[in-house]
Amino acid sequence: MIFGLLKDIKDGEYRTIVTPIEAEAIREDGHEVYVQAGAGEKAGFSDEQYEAAGAVIRRTAKEIYDACDFVTKVKELEPCEFGFLREGQIVFTCIHPAAHPEEVQALLDKKVIAFTAEDSHRYGSPNCEAAGKQGALFGLESMLSIHGGKGKFVSGLGGAPAMNVLILGAGTVGRAALQVLYNLGANVTVMDINIGVLRTVSEAYHGHISTALCTKQTIARMLPATDLVLNCVKWPKGRADYLIDRSMLKLMEKGSVIVDISNDENGAIESFHETTHENPRYVEEGIVHFCVSNIPGAISNSTSIAYAASVLPHFRSILNLGVAEACVRDGFLRRSLTAYKGYLTHEETSALQNRPWVRPEDILGIADRELDAAPPATVTRSKNFLKI
Secondary structure (H helix, E strand, C coil), X not given: CEEEECCCCCCCCCCCCCCHHHHXXXXXXXXXXXXXXXXXXXXXXXXXXXXXXCCXXXXXXXXXXXXXXXXXXXXXXXXXXXXXXXXXXXXXXXXXXXXXXXXXXXXXXXXXXXXXXXXXXXXXXXXXXXXXXXXXXXXXXXXXHHHCCCCCCCCCECCECCCEEEEECCCHXXXXXXXXXXXXXXXXXXXXXXXXXXXXXXXXXXXXXXEXXXXXXXXXXXXXXXXXXEECCCCCCCCCCCCECHHHHHHCCCCCEEEECCCCCCCCECCCCCECCCCCEEEECCEEEECECCHHHHHHHHHHHHHHHHHHHHHHHHHHHCHHHHHHHCHHHHHHEEEECCEECCHHHHHHHCCCECXXXXXXXXXXXXXXXXXXXXXXXXXXXXXX
């Protein structure tokens, strides 16, 4: 196959999904590798490094789309790219399909084979780890008086107490944030809906952190003494309630900080609205909000290296074995299949966009095979099946 790396064009995106190391590995598997000029530049990887790895540099995105059987990048496809897609082409990127109906329609209309990267990670995405760790640091930065925060230092000073931090959600993002804040000396409380997870987290830190069941009522009782809140909850799409509604902001001291790492519109934080690295903060009810949608992009080199290493096995499996066999062997890859030659194969998107869908194993003709198991990517279910 001909494998193509695209340059990300979303505002504020500096990462790449393939470094020269992965490009060389794919080429040594016998495939041609094309790279759009500048694709890795902002993450610290020059065109010359890709060429040294055996890649061919092409100037424009259209040249990559025209030449390549398999195309990849970090973020969603932009409308200006829809027309470049070709029938049967394999696309691997963070599609976030349930929230992007126009993008989904383009994938279906063009009859491509599309994988949404965010659902393909067996051990959690490196991007989530990066978002949690760097999000914690952005929270500390937002606490500075020069940014409108109350001016507390994370571990305190002689005679001044440490910062009180509340982490909502103990998944990959929340645990990553906890690692940073605990090591810097904050007083941390972690909330989750899974008691077993809370017990495991507490044991990992030898009982030196606090844990609590994540409910709106418990959060309300803790907010008056909380300096920094980090939202790391993957809030189910379509819910009309919040963990922290706008009225609860009045429970917090002025200059306290909320970092919404999950960054969901109509998510767990009612006062959320998306910001960018160029203008990352706003103040509502005296509370500093940091709601940048692309936190990992701020540490583009480290994130790119970790991310590229994590998805290389998927790339090699698809390229070397074909889509169907790759999906037999890896349930996480199978569940990330979003569109297949004009058919929707993503359950959450079916439910939230009211589109009929086909299970990946049915459209690929592998339902009778011994399949690698994987849990559903989300709690959202759909019985709106399309008969084929």
